[in-house]
Structures are given as structure tokens and as C-alpha cells.
Amino acid sequence: MENKLAEGKTLLHRLDPRVKIIVFLMFAVSCALSSSISFLFFSSLFILLMGFVVRHDLTKALKSLIFADSFLIFLIITMLFTYDKGSSIKLGIVHFYPEGLKYGAFLFFKSNVILLFMLFLLATSTVFEIAHALHHLKVPAKLVQILFFTFRYIHVIRDEYRRLLKAAVARGFKPGTNIHTYKTYGYIVANLIIRSYLKADRIYKAMLCRGFKGEFPVYHHFHLEKKDIMFAAFSVLFLITAFAGSIIWKF
Template sequence: MFANPLSGQHAGWTLHAVHICARLIGVAVLSAVIAVSAQPEALASAALAGGVVLLLGWPGRSAVLRGLGAVNAFVVLLWLVVPFSGSGAVLHRLGPVAVHADGVALALKATLRANAIACLLLGLIVATPLHVLVKGMESLRIPEKLCAMLYFCVRYVQDIREMHNRLQTAAALRCFVPACNRHTWHTVGNMFAMTVVRSLDQAHRVHQAMQLRGYDGSFRRLPLPGMARWDWLALAVLLAVAAGLVALECNLLELIRD
């Protein structure tokens, strides 16, 4: 069993038991370092570190499949375009199209970078309850309006999806069959417009209900407990990994050795 992330007391060391502020700082620093890294050694090490973090903070099979599936669907599109758009040495020819070495290298770097950051987010953030995540962001002095936007988007995106599903069900009950014709585009446009209109109506109702309950633009929350020594240790490890990636990126190890 994982410890309560709000309790500050950890029965055992797991990534989910680490203080949310430590995890947010660690994932932000590591993601920034990985995003600007270009050396293959640094990116490969980042992907390895991301895999270890994902295993230690395993959020569940379905969450991993959805997260990595969405990321790698975009990566596949890159591999279908980028290797053929380089200007360096030609590795292979597929008829009139040439596969360039610099294009393959660029696509490989993008693959490692995207999967490393995705694994960090899946292992450190995804399994965190929404209210804990928002409280951690507020504790780090992230603007309160951004925190509120995140909270309401995550909270009500499922409601918007349900509205759209109801419209799709209503259309199916009326024997609507999508096709590439004017009637289909007209129906799809109406469904999209009705989803937007109903979402705006619900947003107004939610805002009015919150105002009746005294909402003035800020949430009244209890402060998070302080970080324990294990939280500081976990943060130090994450920052040490980031420092190691910087060293690999800047070839500091070779400079020290020389």
C-alpha cells in the first residue's frame, strides 16, 4: 500500500510517497535538461533514467499504454517524414526517395527525448490525485489562475466528452451513418457546435454555483506538510541525475579526465 501523499509520513520508500513538491521540481528540471540536450549519450542516458523512474513509480498498465501510445503515435509520424528530409549522407534509397543519415539521427533523438520525458511524467506525476497536484503547484508559487485552469480542465473534460457521446448516440438512434458528403459535414458541424454551446452553459452554471458558495477566485486549502528527509533525498537524486545529463551533454567528464 502506498502512503497517503498528504500525510508526510512514509511507511516505505516509493515514488508515489515522495512529497509532490519534490516530484514537481525534479520532473521540471529533468524535462528542461532533456528538452535542450542534443548529444546521443545524454539522450540515451535520459531514456534509461526515465525507464527506471517509470518502473519505480508504475502507474498501471492502462495508463502506461495510453501515455506512451499517444507519444509514440506522434513519433511514428516523425519517422515517416524526418529521415527523408535531410541533406547529409545517403543511407538507403527507396526508389526516388533517399534516407539521409542526419534525418535518421534527428528522428532518433526526438524519439529518445519524447519517451524519456513521457516516462518521467508517467512515473512521477500521472498517478498523483488532482487535488494533491494542484496543492503542490500552489506551494511552489505557480500562479493561482494557472492552477485553477488545470483543475477545472481536468475536472470537467469528462463531462464534455459525455455531452459529445450523448449527441453521437442521439444521431445514431436517428440512423445517422457518417459518409463523405454534405449531410455528414453539416451534422458533424452541428454536433461540434452543440457541444461547445452546452459546455459554455455548464461553465456558467458551475461558476454561479461556486459564487453562491463564496468562491472569489481562490481555493481555501490546508497547507501541505513539510518535506521529510526522504523527500529531500529523492529530490537530490533527481537533481543529481539532471546534473549527470548536463555533464554528458557538455562533455564535462572528458574535460575533467584531460
């Protein structure tokens, strides 16, 4: 699985991943806990600045965002029917809640702001760089390894699933809404789990043969540079400004 956004050479790509992780957590937690749309608006100004920096790779980020939004749109639809607060509009036996639409749109906007922060700050580094940075930030080694191996081998599982499905189709399998289809997919998933376990066991034994002792040796370590410190200071200043702006200008 490729992270095409990490292939650029902009300022954001060259920043220390440790700084980007810390800045992302600051803004993501602040946005997640905030109930002020004005704070989200001011935070989105910082996103616009980062978008200007990676403008040549912006289409890659937006494609990823559209994929996530295809799931988030169901959140708005769900809130429209289930957010039982305020007045309701009755259409036959169905009740619509305008407040639910408003709240769902707010959650949609909040989710997109956090996703854009993740794309511009985390996706502009490779998974190995993120894992290395998390190790430096004292995240438990097992959690870091789970993250790394999940990303490293999820495409292997995807390819194995495609091979199994292709083999089933070659034997005359035609998906439908019937018991045979459900049983066939059940067999494919079960086969996939067994093959994944066997492959993981072989990989682990191969790693032990190569001297693996619970952590990966790293020959190049990160070093804070002037641009990293300046970016961190600017981010903190912008976050404080966003808080102040949301208090002064409420909308």
C-alpha cells in the same frame, strides 16, 4: 477522467508533489535542450530506477506511453521525407533522407524520455495534488485553476459529445465522406460549444453561491519530509552525473 497511475502506494506516490514537479522540470528542460544522445541515455537510467519503484503499476504507464507514441511515430515519417540535409535516396519522384530518419528517431527517443519522466513524477500524483503544489510554487492562480478545471470537466464534455453522437445515430446518421456528414459533425461541435458554455456558466454561479472568491480553500498542506529532501538531493546528483557522463562518454 481517471488517472489510474496515481492510485499506487509506492515511494514515488508518497513524495511531496512540489519536489516531483521541480525534479521533473530539471530533467525535462535538460533533455529538451540537450543534443547529446549520451545524456539522454544516462537520464534514462534514472527512469529505469523509477520504473523499478513503481514496477507494479508499470503497465499503466506503458499503455499511456504507447498512446502518445502512436502520434510521435508520424514525426519520424515526416522527417524521413522533409529533412533536407545530407544525402538523399531517390525512388521515382520521392526523395528519402537517411539523416531525417536518424534525426526523427533522436527526437522520438528524446520525447519518450521526457514523457516517461512526466508519467513517473507527475502522473503518480492526483491532479488536485499537482494543482495544490503549483499554487505553493507561486504559479499564477488563474493558470492553476484553468489546469484543474480542464482536467475536471474534459470528461464531461466527452460524455456530452457521445450523447449527441448517439442521438444523431438514433436518427439515422451514418458517418461517411460527404457533405451531410461534415454538416452533421459541424452541428454537433457547435451544439457542444454552446452546451459547454451554458454548463460552465451554471457551474460558476453555483461556486459563487458557495462562497467562491477566486481560490479553493485547502485544509491539508504539504510538508517536506526526510524522504523528499533525500529524493531531491539524489535527483540533482544524478543530473550532474548524467551531464558529466555525457561529456566523458560521447556516443
